[in-house]
Amino acid sequence: MEGVAEVVSESRVAAEPLLKARGLGKHFGPVQALYDVDVDLYAGQVTALCGDNGAGKSVLTKCIAGIYQIDQGQFFWEDHPVHVRSPRDAARLGIETVYQDLALADNLDIVQNMFLGRERLNNGFLNEDDMERSAARTLSSLRVTTVRSIRQPVASLSGGQRQSVAVAKAVMWNSKLVMLDEPTAALGVVQTRMVLDLARRLRDRGLAVMVISHNLNDVFEVADRIAVLYLGRLVVQDRASAFDRQSVVDYMTTGASSRTVQRSDADGGKPGQG
Amino acid sequence: MEASLARAEAPESAPDPTAATEAATLEVPPELVAQSLGEWFRAWTTRIRSGDSGVLPVILGLILITIVFQAISPHHVFLSADNLVNLFQQSAVFMVLAMAEIFALLLGEIDLSIGYAAGVGGAIAVQLVQPTTTRWPWWGAIIAALLGCALIGAIQGSLITRLRLSSLIVTLAGLLILNGVMLFVLGLGPFSGYPSLAGANPNLQFLYQLMWGTIDPTVSWVGMAVIVTALACFLWLGDNRRRQSGLVAPPVSLTLLKIVLIAVVAIVVVAICNINRAAFGTLEGVPWVIPIVLVVFGVWTVLLQRTRFGRYVYAIGGNPEAARRAGVDLAAIRTWCFVFCSLTAGVGGLLYASYLGGMSNNVNGGQLVLYAVAAAVIAGTSLFGGRGKVLHGLLGGLVIGGIYNGMYLLGLDVKPQFIVTGLVLLVAITIDALSRRGATSGSAARV
Numbered sequence: 236m237e238g239v240a241e242v243v244s245e246s247r248v249a250a251e252p253l254l255k256a257r258g259l260g261k262h263f264g265p266v267q268a269l270y271d272v273d274v275d276l277y278a279g280q281v282t283a284l285c286g287d288n289g290a291g292k293s294v295l296t297k298c299i300a301g302i303y304q305i306d307q308g309q310f311f312w313e314d315h316p317v318h319v320r321s322p323r324d325a326a327r328l329g330i331e332t333v334y335q336d337l338a339l340a341d342n343l344d345i346v347q348n349m350f351l352g353r354e355r356l357n358n359g360f361l362n363e364d365d366m367e368r369s370a371a372r373t374l375s376s377l378r379v380t381t382v383r384s385i386r387q388p389v390a391s392l393s394g395g396q397r398q399s400v401a402v403a404k405a406v407m408w409n410s411k412l413v414m415l416d417e418p419t420a421a422l423g424v425v426q427t428r429m430v431l432d433l434a435r436r437l438r439d440r441g442l443a444v445m446v447i448s449h450n451l452n453d454v455f456e457v458a459d460r461i462a463v464l465y466l467g468r469l470v471v472q473d474r475a476s477a478f479d480r481q482s483v484v485d486y487m488t489t490g491a492s493s494r495t496v497q498r499s500d501a502d503g504g505k506p507g508q509g
Numbered sequence: 510m511e512a513s514l515a516r517a518e519a520p521e522s523a524p525d526p527t528a529a530t531e532a533a534t535l536e537v538p539p540e541l542v543a544q545s546l547g548e549w550f551r552a553w554t555t556r557i558r559s560g561d562s563g564v565l566p567v568i569l570g571l572i573l574i575t576i577v578f579q580a581i582s583p584h585h586v587f588l589s590a591d592n593l594v595n596l597f598q599q600s601a602v603f604m605v606l607a608m609a610e611i612f613a614l615l616l617g618e619i620d621l622s623i624g625y626a627a628g629v630g631g632a633i634a635v636q637l638v639q640p641t642t643t644r645w646p647w648w649g650a651i652i653a654a655l656l657g658c659a660l661i662g663a664i665q666g667s668l669i670t671r672l673r674l675s676s677l678i679v680t681l682a683g684l685l686i687l688n689g690v691m692l693f694v695l696g697l698g699p700f701s702g703y704p705s706l707a708g709a710n711p712n713l714q715f716l717y718q719l720m721w722g723t724i725d726p727t728v729s730w731v732g733m734a735v736i737v738t739a740l741a742c743f744l745w746l747g748d749n750r751r752r753q754s755g756l757v758a759p760p761v762s763l764t765l766l767k768i769v770l771i772a773v774v775a776i777v778v779v780a781i782c783n784i785n786r787a788a789f790g791t792l793e794g795v796p797w798v799i800p801i802v803l804v805v806f807g808v809w810t811v812l813l814q815r816t817r818f819g820r821y822v823y824a825i826g827g828n829p830e831a832a833r834r835a836g837v838d839l840a841a842i843r844t845w846c847f848v849f850c851s852l853t854a855g856v857g858g859l860l861y862a863s864y865l866g867g868m869s870n871n872v873n874g875g876q877l878v879l880y881a882v883a884a885a886v887i888a889g890t891s892l893f894g895g896r897g898k899v900l901h902g903l904l905g906g907l908v909i910g911g912i913y914n915g916m917y918l919l920g921l922d923v924k925p926q927f928i929v930t931g932l933v934l935l936v937a938i939t940i941d942a943l944s945r946r947g948a949t950s951g952s953a954a955r956v
């Protein structure tokens with residue numbers, strides 16, 4: 236738990252992806268939400284996952300998080316094949332998710348939400364003091380300082396504060412991969428900045444971060460890598476420097492782009508194939 | 510409240526973080542941020558004015574009931590020791606049933622069957638101890654009754670959680686079925702539907718004494734002193750430890766105030782009970798039913814406030830999807846809640862049987878469950894889940910018991926009593942629904 240406080244200083248950028256997904260497929264009844272998706276997420280990098288509404292971004296996130304089970308495909312975690320069948324499996328690997336539909340209980344306070352499902356016990360009873368101290372430490376290490384009391388119910392927080400709590404909850408657990416699904420969609424300017432700064436701070440600690448957004452300002456502000464989903468297919472993923480706004484828009488809206496920015500395949504990025 | 514409504518109108522226009530923080534302060538429970546009693550009191554009044562009043566309305570309601578019935582009851586007997594003890598005894602059944610219902614309400618579900626679950630529990634126990642038929646010992650009868658009730662909860666809970674049936678419908682069916690089961694159990698043996706607890710047999714006596722037995726006045730005082738001291742130490746040491754390690758804690762004066770309040774209530778209750786309330790001879794001491802109710806209250810409070818199980822109950826009531834993603838086994842927690850609900854109803858049934866001095870075909874479980882729901886909701890437990898405390902069962906039960914008792918003193922029959930209690934329930938759920946509407950319009954804007 237305290238791992239989050241130490242900055243991982245050795246080579247931030249690993250050569251091999253932390254998580255490799257190969258050939259993922261997912262359908263809901265007749266609706267095929269994902270087709271043969273290959274995606275790589277690297278430690279120490281922010282990967283932006285872009286795509287139009289309904290492209291399958293949230294479904295992909297939930298498959299990685301174990302909320303949905305994939306129909307086809309395989310995950311590799313640090314190069315080992317793994318199964319992710321439940322949120323518990325994902326948590327065991329070190330995968331944490333901040334969902335688009337925030338998964339906080341309004342009636343519980345900040346500490347209770349941050350420890351939900353992983354309460355610390357003392358002789359079988361909740362160890363509130365210990366949990367409160369750890370929560371306070373995590374929040375201050377992320378410089379989330381605007382909340383008045385960490386014992387206030389989440390219902391009384393502003394949108395940005397709630398998002399910060401959700402992010403802090405995700406990084407409490409020695410997590411290695413944090414996925415943020417449209418974290419800034421409902422936020423104002425100041426609060427958006429707050430959340431993007433948080434994402435960068437996680438990356439600087441050596442975590443793999445995936446940020447979903449269709450706001451290109453946000454994407455180009457934080458992303459080291461960009462991946463684009465189009466109608467359930469992953470059409471391109473590469474270093475952010477290989478894209479410009481227009482090419483990302485092209486991929487998002489048509490699944491292809493005729494523009495070529497300077498290419499770099501050095502990190503195994505998969506050039507457009509749609 | 511006002512602040513959150515303002516935000517609801519302009520969801521996107523809150524880029525100023527200080528405005529958001531200010532708005533949030535209104536809704537923060539005052540004990541979290543206040544450094545002194547004065548500050549705490551000011552924060553508290555702000556919170557009440559903003560619509561979130563905690564247990565204040567129910568306390569005011571109790572005071573109002575007391576004043577009104579004291580004024581209009583014949584010979585002003587409402588506040589006599591005799592009547593107050595009687596009031597505690599009448600309220601005990603409502604309190605226990607309300608504490609049972611809270612398990613369902615916290616989930617955002619409802620259990621309409623607890624009145625007749627209580628009836629079945631009472632009937633089983635009273636039948637089993639009959640010296641002319643089954644001759645069970647009192648403890649065997651009590652265990653059988655409680656196990657029977659727990660089984661009822663397990664069946665209903667499983668249907669609701671595993672088959673995803675509506676709790677309203679399942680327990681409505683349960684209400685009817687259990688009414689039949691109760692009549693069936695009561696029909697066994699030679700008692701023509703009215704097995705009684707009258708008689709010198711020790712097993713009959715034990716059940717009868719649950720409600721009517723009293724504790725020796727001296728023992729009452731000593732026991733009270735021990736319990737209050739233990740509670741005071743627990744509160745004081747806990748708050749002190751948190752204050753010293755810099756955790757969120759109430760100011761010293763507030764901790765002291767709480768302790769004094771508990772002590773005063775305890776002393777007043779014991780003092781009232783220790784007054785001789787018999788017209789001839791002596792009848793004094795705390796009735797057994799008071800510690801029995803307090804044990805139920807204590808055990809369930811610890812379970813809901815201090816254990817993982819309790820935390821999950823609140824989480825499911827607040828946001829089941831969040832609980833699911835946190836890895837909580839929703840079906841198991843929900844099923845256990847229905848088990849605890851029916852089990853507690855069984856305790857209520859034992860007390861009711863003791864109160865009636867037996868069990869009867871006329872027990873109206875439909876009315877009992879509505880009183881239980883009314884008691885819980887009046888005291889601040891929400892029908893929408895996630896908000897409520899076991900304490901609400903105690904306070905709400907006292908309100909319902911007060912109305913019941915006061916109208917009885919006035920010589921009124923059940924007609925106005927039904928109407929008044931129904932109206933009280935209606936007012937309580939209206940307030941609950943309105944306050945929730947205010948809260949969700951605020952949070953919708955926040956997401």
Ligand SMILES: Nc1ncnc2c1ncn2[C@@H]1O[C@H](COP(=O)(O)OP(=O)(O)O)[C@@H](O)[C@H]1O
Nearest residue numbers: 263266268286287288289290291292293294295
């Ligand atoms: N639980 C579900 N049941 C059925 N269809 C779903 C479900 N979740 C997502 N979908 C469908 O999958 C597609 C992708 O959705 P989603 O991943 O939420 O899109 P977005 O990229 O906007 O996050 C949409 O067509 C959506 O309707």
Ligand SMILES: [Mg+2]
Nearest residue numbers: 292293335417
């Ligand atoms: Mg989405």
